[in-house]
Amino acid sequence: MKIEALKELVDRIENLLSEPPKELRRLFHGRGQTVDGLEQITVDWLQGQLVVAVFKQQDDHFIQALESELLALTTRDVWSKAEGYAILIQHRYQELAPTQVLWGEENVYPVGVENGLKYQLELKKNQNMGLFLDMRYGRKWVQENSQGKSVLNLFAYTCGFSVAAIEGGATQVVNLDMAKASLSRGRDNHRLNQHDLSKVKFLGHDLFKSWGKLKKLGPYDLIIIDPPSFQKNSFVMTQDYQKILRRLPSLLSASGEVLACVNSPAISTQFLIDGMAAEAPELQFIGRLENPPEFEDIDPEKGLKVMRFTY
Structure with missing residues (x-):
């Protein structure tokens, strides 16, 4: 990356904070490679906290320059008017993606708002905070349909689609994920939105050993598939996605x-x-949601690919 590009980064942040988003929002997506010299940086606004993620190791000179530019931002009127209270830098290239507090006092467990719905987030523990912001339109579509x-x-995961579906009037949502801790966070997310949990089921199971149970709880009017690209010992997208697709008609x-998702840069819509x-083959491709x-x-x-299929 390029030190001389950092001023453009902070100028963009300052411009967007002149009318700060009232909800969770990505402010800068360097991973999209649309700005030369900033390809390994993203910036998220967590309603007062600025989280800057660096995805590839940089030399000390670059990191010091980044810190200096961000600290300068806190001295400007736009920062105080936006009610910014913390700046965090997450080093995604390091093991466990440690997060440093550059300025202010962080809130490790903020409640974020998206499309009017509340989500319990968690910072500094894992790479991901509990909600993938690029799926905002996908959750909105589910809420509306x-x-x-x-x-x-x-x-x-943490049941973001489930929260959107119940808010949108779904009669039942069945959530399946091997990570029971994530499903527990999903319960918290429903409670934050005062949802009727009798309409929601949480199955902490291996998908490929659970087809019978899922079939008994069906049939389903909408199936959402949003897998990781790779999960050790449980899911490899290029090998295992087809096993899911062939089960859909039943x-x-x-x-x-069906809303089928792929978030690997190496895998295309095709x-x-x-x-x-x-x-x-009973299911026909309808279109791809915009990001x-x-x-x-x-x-x-x-980028993220969210595809619609229907009978």
């Missing part, structure tokens, strides 16, 4: 729909279109 539907949420209702045609504009990418195929 769940009325009266039974929903299956695979690889549920789980869906007669007019069911991977899902071809996979569905081969494994579940939020703040996640602009020089190559759209390298």
Whole structure:
């Protein structure tokens, strides 16, 4: 990366904070490679906390310059008017992605708001805070298209899709994820939004050993598949996605729909279109959801892909 590009980074942040977002928002997405010299930096606004993530190790000179520019931001009127109270730098290239507090006093457990819904976040423990901001439009679509539907949420993580679906009027959501701690956070997210938990199920199981249980709880009007690109000993996208696709017809209702997601820069939309045609030809490709504009990418195929399929 380039030290001379850091001024542009802070200028962009300052411009966006002149009318600060009232909800969670990415302010800068260097990973989209649209700004030369800033390809390994992202900046998120957590309603008062600025979280700057560095994805590749840089020399001390660059890190010191980054810290200096960010500290200068805190002296400007725009920062106080935006009610900024902390700046964190997350070193994603290091083991466990440690986060340093550059300025202020951090809130490790902030409650973030997106599309009017509340989510419990957690900073400084893992790489990810509990909500992937590039999926904002996906959750919004689910919220707007769940009325009266039974929903299956695979690889549920902290149940963001589930929260959106229940808020949108879903009659039932079944969440499945091997990480029981993530599902527990999902319960917290529903409670934050005063949802009726009798409509929500949390299954801490291995998907590939749970088809019978899932079928008994179905059929589903909407199935959401948002897997990790790779999860050691449990999921490899290029090998295992097809195993899920071929099961879909047995789980869906007669007019069911699928939201299938891929978030690997190495895997294109065509991977899902071809996979569905081969494994579940009853389902037709409808289209791809747009990504939020703040996640602009020089190559759209390298960003998040959220694809709709239906009978």
